[in-house]
Amino acid sequence: MPVAGELTHFNAQGQAHMVNVGDKAETKRIATAQGDIRMLPDTLRLIEEGSHKKGDVLGIARIAAIMAAKKTSDLIPLCHPLPLTAVNVEFTIDRVKSTVRCAVTCETFGRTGIEMEALTAVQVGLLTIYDMCKAVDKGMVMTDVRLIEKIGGKSGHWTTGAISTLPLV
Template sequence: MTTNTINTDDAQEPTPELSHLNQQGEANMVDVTEKAMTSRSATAQGFIKMNRATFELISTGKHKKGDVFAVARIAGIQAAKKCSDLIPLCHPLMLSKVQVDFSLDVENCQVKVNSLCRLTGQTGVEMEALTAVSIACLTLFDMCKAADPAMRIHSIEVLTKEGGKSGHWKTPN
């Protein structure tokens, strides 16, 4: 792997070569043929912040559309399974596990969405975990937009990834 250098305000930092570009700089699907089949997983999280009234509606289960979390969970799982249909250079993957969970942050009137994706394969599942969180948040937005059109989705990120050549990685705190 070669490294390129980019200029920042005070220092030069090496950056890894972009794997989705060929030698001519054209978009290209990465060839994973020679990669080992290993157990791989990734977790991601994101948040959707809303007004207090909307938060109370969904946290008490009194939203007129019913259990918005059940719908958002299914949407997140489906999205992870369809990631390669949404993001052009992602490989279609045979996921063995997709989990989407919600936790309520009462103080900040927001919902934290977490996802876990697993498989045994030749490429990682970070994009699938991010897609699950993104679509679960968007589904919550869609189901609650009449009550609160000013909701804000934020801080979607990969938390961990395991497997493959790079082993275990955790987001820096």
Template sequence: MADKPALSHITATGEAHMVDVGAKADTERTAIAEGCVVMQPETLRMILDGNAKKGDVLGTARIAGIMAAKKAHELIPLCHPLLLTKVSVDIEPEDTLPGLRVTALARVTGKTGVEMEALTAASVACLTIYDMAKAVDRAMTITGIRVVEKTGGKSGPFSAADRGD
């Protein structure tokens, strides 16, 4: 049986620690994450028409996602604080869900990746959509939170599409 790869945040004795990235080279690193909010078609129409009682659902979710990416290190215990150079959150309707697909991009020139920042942005944008529309559709589902692409760093590029995902 092949050895499992070691977890970088766990010592040989099982203690959690923050990885020392000081000796790593600065490279441009990008991560794209996504998530979906599945809802009733009427809820989707209400959001797209701008008729939610709490206000602009898409605009608020976009800002919430961007703000969340900047705070990932405050939320995830062993996550490094990063000087992000770009964060974007795009939200598109998908009638086939029905619902909204959130795509978050995070970029940095640094010593460690930005997957956690992109995932945090996508997650919080989805949570914000849920919060702003829950009064009319409590059965909404947040699903499919995942990294779809990453570039930069020692491990090289990753694409969920290359794996058939």
């Protein structure tokens, strides 16, 4: 077992390896991540009104985020494939800041954490918004992607205490 503060994806020789989780107990694991995309007010209005010529931007971004959570181990080299039991994607519009917040909660019952799935889903959800709106706003900025909370496993419950209280769209 690694000592506190050690990186677990390196062996004693300093070589990258996939962590052996075979002896860990299976527990319910939940992780929530979020991030924002800032855009021009006119771009936000197109998304909010559903009048973007490419269609339902947030609906497509929701599906993309779910797909990304399911494919995380294909994208992150040493990430274990996990059987997801739930993926919840929520978008919040902040007209004052001209942003869309993507919050993703992933759940599994397994031997390793699910943080990477939630973080990957947020990034892909935001990238999908960018992709669908880049024709009208190339200057969009994705910011503040971070883990908000994780529950389960040996390390227990962790939270930033910064879960958004913005109304959901």
